[in-house]
Amino acid sequence: MREDQLAHYREKLVKLQSRVMAKAREAEERMADQPAMRDEISHVPTHPADRDTEGLASDMEVEANYEQTLEAIEAALARTDEGTYGRCADCGAGISTSRLDVLPFTLRCVACEEKQEQGSG
Ligand SMILES: [Zn+2]
Secondary structure (H helix, E strand, O other), X not given: OOHHHHHHHHHHHHHHHHHHHHHHHHHHHHHHOOOOHHHHOOOXXXXXXXXXXXXXXXXXXXXXXXXXXXXXXXXXXXXHHHXXXXXXXXXXXXXXXXXXXXXXXXXXXXXXXXXXHHHHO
């Protein structure tokens, strides 16, 4: 990946990280009022937000994924330092920028992500 692309996605990740952190705090406060909801969201879908260009939709599905998303963002940021960002963690192929635009914190290419979902599901 080119240096300017890397900088672009890194900036995106940093912004997303602070937004998700803020949202996660809000969600936590909301959930503190509704303890019964905790169990329902403990098993979470693996693709948090492929319908929203900023990687943040505003429904339950995404709230349930805040923790996972933050972990993925941190991992992706570490990969920008290592120089492995934009490469699939499983097969090493380059991840398309159209996919990274939607899911800047994704670690896998589409093919491997699908395999992962089938394997775990
Ligand atoms: Zn792959």
